[in-house]
Amino acid sequence: MFRFTLKAxxxxxxxxxxxxxxxxxxxxxxxxxxxxSPSLLYERFFTPFWDKIVTGKLDLLSALKxxxxxxxxxxxxxxxxxxxxxxxxxxxxxMIESLKFYRTAGVRIYLATNQEHLRAEYITQxxxxxxxxxxxxxxxxxxxxKPDHAFFEKVTDLSTLRPEEIVLIDDTLTNIIxxxxxxxxxxHWTNKSCLATELAQF
Numbered sequence: 001m002f003r004f005t006l007k008a009x010x011x012x013x014x015x016x017x018x019x020x021x022x023x024x025x026x027x028x029x030x031x032x033x034x035x036x037s038p039s040l041l042y043e044r045f046f047t048p049f050w051d052k053i054v055t056g057k058l059d060l061l062s063a064l065k066x067x068x069x070x071x072x073x074x075x076x077x078x079x080x081x082x083x084x085x086x087x088x089x090x091x092x093x094x095m096i097e098s099l100k101f102y103r104t105a106g107v108r109i110y111l112a113t114n115q116e117h118l119r120a121e122y123i124t125q126x127x128x129x130x131x132x133x134x135x136x137x138x139x140x141x142x143x144x145x146k147p148d149h150a151f152f153e154k155v156t157d158l159s160t161l162r163p164e165e166i167v168l169i170d171d172t173l174t175n176i177i178x179x180x181x182x183x184x185x186x187x188h189w190t191n192k193s194c195l196a197t198e199l200a201q202f
Contacts, residue, residue: 006202007165009102010112010137010155012146014171014189015129017090026088034083036072044071053116056140060116085122091129098195099132111136112155112168114145135159146170147178156182167199 017023027038045067052058064077072080103109111129113120115138124130137155139145144154156163163183170176171189179186187198 005165006107006167006199008108008110008134008159008161008167009099010110010166010168010184011095011099011133012111012113012168012170012172012175012189013115013123014169015092015095015111015132016088016123016127017092019087020090023090026084030083034072034075034080036068036075036080040071041067051145054114054139055145056117056143060118081118085119085126089127091127095195096129096132102195103132103134108134108159108161110134110155110159111138112146112151113137114139116140146172146175149178149182152179152182152184156184167202169195169198 018025019028027041030036030038030041045064049058049063053060053063060081061077064080068075068077068080099109109132111124111133113123113136115123117140120136120138120140124133124136130136135158137158139151142151142154144150146152152163152168156166159166164185166184168176168179168184168186169189170179170186173188176186176188185202187193189198
C-alpha cells in the first residue's frame with residue numbers, strides 16, 4: 001500500500017475539536033460562565049507561564065493560583081481547570097475510527113503532543129485516548145515541546161523506530177516542518193483532511 005515502511009502514526013491533538021457541543025474554543029464563554037476575561041487570562045497566565053508549564057519546568061496549579069486570586073478571587077484553580085478541560089473535549093470520532101483501523105493492520109499509534117501533566121492525564125484517562133495509543137509522548141514529561149527538534153529526536157529514540165518509519169499528523173505547520181527536518185514524514189492536518197487520502201500520497 002505504501003512506498004515506504006509505515007510503522008507508526010504520531011498524532012497530535014487533532015483528535016480533539018474544541019467544545020463538545022459546538023466545536024468552539026473552550027474559552028468562548030469564559031467571561032459569562034466564570035466571570036473571567038479570556039484576554040486577561042492569556043495576558044497574565046498563558047503568555048508568561050505556558051511555555052514553562054508545558055515543558056514541565058513549572059507546575060500548572062502553582063502558576064495559576066496567584067493569577068486567579070488577582071483576576072477572579074471567587075474562582076478556584078481546580079474549578080477553572082475542570083471547566084477548561086471539560087470544554088476542550090470534543091472527540092474527532094472519524095479520526096479515531098481511522099486510527100483504530102490502521103492499528104488493527106499493524107501500524108503503531110502514538111500520541112505525540114504538547115501538554116502539561118494534568119491535561120495529559122485528562123486526555124489519556126478521562127477521554128480514554130490512552131486506550132487508542134501504544135504509548136503517549138507529551139512535552140511536560142519529555143522536558144521539551146514541538147517544534148523543537150529535541151522533541152522529535154527523543155520520541156524517535158523512545159519509540160525505537162527509525163525517523164523514516166514515522167508519520168506525524170499535526171495541525172500546526174511549524175511542527176510539520178520540524179518533523180520533516182528530523183527525517184519524519186508528516187501530514188499537515190486540516191478540517192478537510194482524510195487520513196486514507198493523506199497517507200496515499202506516500
